[in-house]
Amino acid sequence: MDYVNGPGRNHLFVPGPVNIPDQVIRAMSRNNEDYRSPAIPALTKTLLEDVKKIFKTTTGTPFLIPTTGTGAWESALTNTLSPGDRIVSFVIGQFSLLWVDQQQRLKFNVDVVESEWGRGADLDILESKLASDSAHTIKAICIVHNETATGVTNNLAKVRQLLDAYQHPALLLVDGVSSICALDFRMDEWGVDVAITGSQKALSLPTGIGFVVASPKAIEASKSAKSLRVFFDWSDYLKFYKMGTYWPYTPSIQLLYGLRAALDLIFEEGLENIIARHNRLGTATRLAVEAWGLKNCTQEEEWFSDTVTAVVVPPYIDGAEIVRRAWKRYNLSLGLGLNKVAGKVFRIGHLGNLNELQLLGALAGVEMILKDVGYPVKLGSGVAAASAYLQNNIPLIPSRI
Numbered sequence: 001m002d003y004v005n006g007p008g009r010n011h012l013f014v015p016g017p018v019n020i021p022d023q024v025i026r027a028m029s030r031n032n033e034d035y036r037s038p039a040i041p042a043l044t045k046t047l048l049e050d051v052k053k054i055f056k057t058t059t060g061t062p063f064l065i066p067t068t069g070t071g072a073w074e075s076a077l078t079n080t081l082s083p084g085d086r087i088v089s090f091v092i093g094q095f096s097l098l099w100v101d102q103q104q105r106l107k108f109n110v111d112v113v114e115s116e117w118g119r120g121a122d123l124d125i126l127e128s129k130l131a132s133d134s135a136h137t138i139k140a141i142c143i144v145h146n147e148t149a150t151g152v153t154n155n156l157a158k159v160r161q162l163l164d165a166y167q168h169p170a171l172l173l174v175d176g177v178s179s180i181c182a183l184d185f186r187m188d189e190w191g192v193d194v195a196i197t198g199s200q201k202a203l204s205l206p207t208g209i210g211f212v213v214a215s216p217k218a219i220e221a222s223k224s225a226k227s228l229r230v231f232f233d234w235s236d237y238l239k240f241y242k243m244g245t246y247w248p249y250t251p252s253i254q255l256l257y258g259l260r261a262a263l264d265l266i267f268e269e270g271l272e273n274i275i276a277r278h279n280r281l282g283t284a285t286r287l288a289v290e291a292w293g294l295k296n297c298t299q300e301e302e303w304f305s306d307t308v309t310a311v312v313v314p315p316y317i318d319g320a321e322i323v324r325r326a327w328k329r330y331n332l333s334l335g336l337g338l339n340k341v342a343g344k345v346f347r348i349g350h351l352g353n354l355n356e357l358q359l360l361g362a363l364a365g366v367e368m369i370l371k372d373v374g375y376p377v378k379l380g381s382g383v384a385a386a387s388a389y390l391q392n393n394i395p396l397i398p399s400r401i
Ligand SMILES: Cc1ncc(COP(=O)(O)O)c(C=O)c1O
Pocket: 016, 068, 069, 070, 071, 095, 144, 146, 147, 148, 149, 175, 176, 177, 178, 198
C-alpha cells in the first residue's frame, strides 16, 4: 500500500529518486545472505568491473559505499585533500551550494566562483585563476556536472582542456549525481580524478549506494591526504579488495542484486542508446515548455540538461502550488524550486527508467495544472510539440529489432 494511495501509477517526474524497473524490484525481493560466503565477493567483482563501464574508465578504482550522494561527496573530498587545501568550486544552484558548504565545514580553503542560477560554471574565471597560479596552490577543482536545481549541464571537456593548457596538476573532482548513466560522461577521456553518483538517480535503484570512482592519481593523493576519515576511508576498501572479500562492513545484499539487474538492463539497452533516449526526453520537454510560452531556467542552449528541466513560471503563479496540485489532483510528482528559485520554477525530472510515452503523460498533466493555476495555456500545445518531435525521432527499441 502507498502511504497515501492514488489510483494507477504515480507519474514520478522528480529528478531523483527515479522510477525503478520492475525487473530490479523483483531482483531485490530476496532474503539476506552471508556476505562472507563466496557468492557475494564473486557478485561484487562483476559489479565493480561493470560500474567502471558506466563511468567510462578502465583505470579508475570504484568504491560502492553504503551512503547517498552527500556521503559520496565527502568520500571524494576527505580521501584526496587535507584541511586548508585551496580548492576552486562553483556555485550555480542548490546542490553545488550544498557541496561548497560541505567543503567549508571540512575546513578546506574554498575559492568560490558564483554564477547566476540558470547559468553554468564560469570557466573564464577558472581560466584566470589557473593562469595566475603558477605556484600550483589550487589542489582541486570541484564541479557539479549537472546542477539538478536549475537543469544546467557544465562542460567538463572544457575544464580538462583548461587544466591541460596551463599544465595544472589540480585534481578534478566531479559530482555526476544527476548525469552519470544518462548524459555523456567520460571519466578517462576528460581526466576526471574522482567521479561520484548515487544509486537513486540514473541507475534507477533505491537510494543507498554512493558510487565513488577514483583515478590512479586520486588513489595516489589518498596516501598523503590528511583529512580525517573513518567510514569513508578508501584504504579500508582497498585492503579488502586485495583479500578478495571486498567488504569492510556489511553491504545491502538486496541492493547488490538490484545493481546487478540494473546493470544488465543498462547493457541490454546500451549506454549510448540510454544517452540518446535522455536527449530525446530533454528535447521533447524543452519543446513543450516553448510551446506553453514559458521559459527554461537555463539561460543558454550550451547548458541545457537532458535529465532535468526547470521551468520558470510567471510572477503571479507560485511554482510550489503547481507541484502541490500535480500530486493532489493528477498523481504526478514534479520537483520543487529550491532556495533562490523556490516558487519561481518547478522542475520536470526526465531521467532514469522512463520512456517517451510516460513523458507525454506528464506533459499533459503539467498543461492541465497550468490551466488550473490560471496560466493561459492551450491544452495539448506542449504535448503536440513534443510528440511531433518524438514521432520523428524515436528509434525501434534496441532489444526488439
Ligand atoms: C547534483 C546532486 N548532487 C548531490 C546530491 C545529493 O545527493 P543525496 O541526496 O543522495 O545525498 C543531489 C541530490 O539530488 C544532486 O542532485
